[in-house]
Amino acid sequence: MWKFDKRAGDVLVWALVLTAPFWLPALGSYVELGTRVVIYALAAMALNFLLGYTGVLSFGHAAYFGLGAYGTALTIKYLCPSTPVGMLAGTVLGTAAAALIGPLIARLRGVYFAMCTIAFGQVFYFIAFQWRSLTGGDDGVSAWHRMPLDLGFTTIDILNNNKAFYYFCVLVLAASAAAMAYLLRSPFGRTLLAIRENERRARFLGIPVDRHIWMSWVISCFFVSVAGTLFTLMNDFVDPRAVRWDQSGNFVIMAVLGGMRSFWGPLIGAAIFLILQDYVSSHTENWMSFVGLFFVLIVLFFPRGVLGLIRRKSAS
Amino acid sequence: MTTLLLFNVVNGLIIGAFYALMALGLSLILNLSGVINFAHGGFLAIGGYLAYTLMPYLGYWGALLVSPFLVAFIGVAVERVLIRRLYGRDPLYSLLLTFGLAFMIEDGTRFIWGAQSLPFQIPSWLGAPLSASLFFLTGYRVFMMLLVASVVIGLFLILNRTRLGLRIRAGTLDLETVSVLGVNVRVLRNLNFGLGIYLAGLAGVLASGMLGLQPTVGDNLIMPSFIAIIVGGLGSLPGTLFGGVLIGVASGVTTVFLPSASEAVIYAIMAAVLIVRPRGLFGEEGRF
Numbered sequence: 001m002w003k004f005d006k007r008a009g010d011v012l013v014w015a016l017v018l019t020a021p022f023w024l025p026a027l028g029s030y031v032e033l034g035t036r037v038v039i040y041a042l043a044a045m046a047l048n049f050l051l052g053y054t055g056v057l058s059f060g061h062a063a064y065f066g067l068g069a070y071g072t073a074l075t076i077k078y079l080c081p082s083t084p085v086g087m088l089a090g091t092v093l094g095t096a097a098a099a100l101i102g103p104l105i106a107r108l109r110g111v112y113f114a115m116c117t118i119a120f121g122q123v124f125y126f127i128a129f130q131w132r133s134l135t136g137g138d139d140g141v142s143a144w145h146r147m148p149l150d151l152g153f154t155t156i157d158i159l160n161n162n163k164a165f166y167y168f169c170v171l172v173l174a175a176s177a178a179a180m181a182y183l184l185r186s187p188f189g190r191t192l193l194a195i196r197e198n199e200r201r202a203r204f205l206g207i208p209v210d211r212h213i214w215m216s217w218v219i220s221c222f223f224v225s226v227a228g229t230l231f232t233l234m235n236d237f238v239d240p241r242a243v244r245w246d247q248s249g250n251f252v253i254m255a256v257l258g259g260m261r262s263f264w265g266p267l268i269g270a271a272i273f274l275i276l277q278d279y280v281s282s283h284t285e286n287w288m289s290f291v292g293l294f295f296v297l298i299v300l301f302f303p304r305g306v307l308g309l310i311r312r313k314s315a316s
Numbered sequence: 317m318t319t320l321l322l323f324n325v326v327n328g329l330i331i332g333a334f335y336a337l338m339a340l341g342l343s344l345i346l347n348l349s350g351v352i353n354f355a356h357g358g359f360l361a362i363g364g365y366l367a368y369t370l371m372p373y374l375g376y377w378g379a380l381l382v383s384p385f386l387v388a389f390i391g392v393a394v395e396r397v398l399i400r401r402l403y404g405r406d407p408l409y410s411l412l413l414t415f416g417l418a419f420m421i422e423d424g425t426r427f428i429w430g431a432q433s434l435p436f437q438i439p440s441w442l443g444a445p446l447s448a449s450l451f452f453l454t455g456y457r458v459f460m461m462l463l464v465a466s467v468v469i470g471l472f473l474i475l476n477r478t479r480l481g482l483r484i485r486a487g488t489l490d491l492e493t494v495s496v497l498g499v500n501v502r503v504l505r506n507l508n509f510g511l512g513i514y515l516a517g518l519a520g521v522l523a524s525g526m527l528g529l530q531p532t533v534g535d536n537l538i539m540p541s542f543i544a545i546i547v548g549g550l551g552s553l554p555g556t557l558f559g560g561v562l563i564g565v566a567s568g569v570t571t572v573f574l575p576s577a578s579e580a581v582i583y584a585i586m587a588a589v590l591i592v593r594p595r596g597l598f599g600e601e602g603r604f
Contacts, residue, residue, distance in 0.1 A: 057406075111352055112550055114407065114411060115546060116546060116590065118542060119539060120586075256408070256412065292415075292419030296413055296420075303405075303409055
């Protein structure tokens with residue numbers, strides 16, 4: 001029964017994602033909201049690779065999201081006006097930073113790991129904020145825009161056609177999701193699950209736990225910086241708020257809200273969170289209070305997330 | 317040059333004292349309850365704003381005395397209603413909850429007291445420099461340092477000389493045994509939370525006298541406080557105190573030679589500590 005449900009769920013998710021630009025405007029919304037959901041879903045799924053499947057809590061993923069964003073923006077603005085080159089540069093920047101910081105924190109666990117990821121995340125916020133000559137400080141990197149994709153035989157105008165950009169983001173999400181699903185199904189991914197379930201036993205079996213946590217951390221940060229590159233392309237702009245710690249909290253709450261133990265959970269969490277945020281912030285100036293209240297309510301009443309709840313219902 | 321150096325060392329000591337005050341509160345809560353209180357900066361802001369509101373009625377000294385206790389009272393209530401439910405669960409949830417609280421407090425203070433910066437009046441004789449040659453050494457700064465020092469000494473006296481302190485220290489090591497020995501652990505954690513928040517409130521009143529009041533006043537202090545705990549070592553309060561003062565002075569001294577690196581040096585110290593001694597300078601082996 002569950003097997004069928006799962007496949008039906010996959011089909012449903014993809015059907016909704018692929019048709020979104022056509023029914024979103026009809027519901028009084030706009031295509032960009034869909035794009036934002038896809039981008040944040042990728043970030044939250046990347047975080048969940050670490051959080052849900054390796055059992056390690058990072059509260060500093062905004063740093064690598066932001067590095068991806070800044071790398072892309074600066075490359076397109078100053079070095080090479082090409083979308084793929086910018087994305088590549090941003091992803092490399094974010095992943096390299098994660099790979100360097102990884103060994104410092106891979107030995108730590110639990111609350112201590114979370115605290116150190118927060119603190120290291122803040123390093124990049126300060127760099128973005130204070131290196132004014134490069135990053136523009138508080139004003140961010142503006143006066144540039146994404147470039148149409150030149151495939152040689154044809155160009156895809158992701159700059160002016162917002163549906164084309166949406167599908168470009170969906171394509172990146174699909175490729176990333178497939179890669180993550182493949183990794184999780186491989187022996188490497190099973191080892192990560194083993195570490196999550198019982199780290200001590202995994203260690204006894206001779207698994208180099210710290211190295212696996214480092215690798216999972218780098219993979220997770222790689223995908224989150226891909227999401228960051230898309231984020232800056234969507235806005236044609238990036239400022240230090242993309243790197244701030246509240247951004248990391250948003251990723252975590254999306255993963256929790258959707259369901260940490262399920263692959264598509266973060267996508268559903270991102271959709272619910274962003275639609276609510278969009279609604280609340282257009283109705284009141286005090287949307288921060290509502291977002292905060294939302295955090296509190298989820299933790300108190302909804303800790304397993306939407307999919308966790310559905311799964312428990314179907315299991316009983 | 318010497319004056320400049322001295323100025324920045326003093327400045328660093330004061331900033332370090334703030335970091336330490338914040339970090340000690342965070343550390344108390346973290347050690348006994350395993351909760352990273354993200355809303356600590358929010359409680360700090362409440363402390364400053366409440367003092368601002370109370371000042372016309374009670375004067376500066378009355379506000380300084382009363383406001384931290386009111387904040388601690390709010391903290392105790394928050395622990396009772398919200399945080400208590402999360403003990404024993406994954407630290408993820410308490411982090412998310414206090415994160416949401418931080419949002420709500422920041423927005424709430426902005427709603428009540430407004431987004432613009434409010435001036436915070438300290439008694440004028442405190443604001444005057446002590447001598448002409450040491451112009452930077454205002455009475456307020458000396459007073460702050462003395463007050464923080466005596467509060468910290470008081471805290472350690474409470475922890476080392478009273479029954480409550482004994483229970484808190486014992487609970488940090490092994491809460492279950494403390495509970496089995498007949499101590500009401502729920503009350504203990506509740507009081508301990510209040511104590512930590514009291515320190516945040518006090519830091520808030522003192523900081524607003526120096527930095528003025530904005531809803532985000534706690535934001536700039538909370539990250540260094542995390543780093544103070546990491547550098548000092550989890551589970552060690554003297555370590556936290558040392559870590560706070562160390563990074564404060566280090567960033568003060570760096571300001572003399574390389575002003576743009578004054579933030580960066582804090583993170584460099586943290587990275588160095590994590591490489592050489594992952595448990596922190598005074599941390600216990602294998603605690604986390």
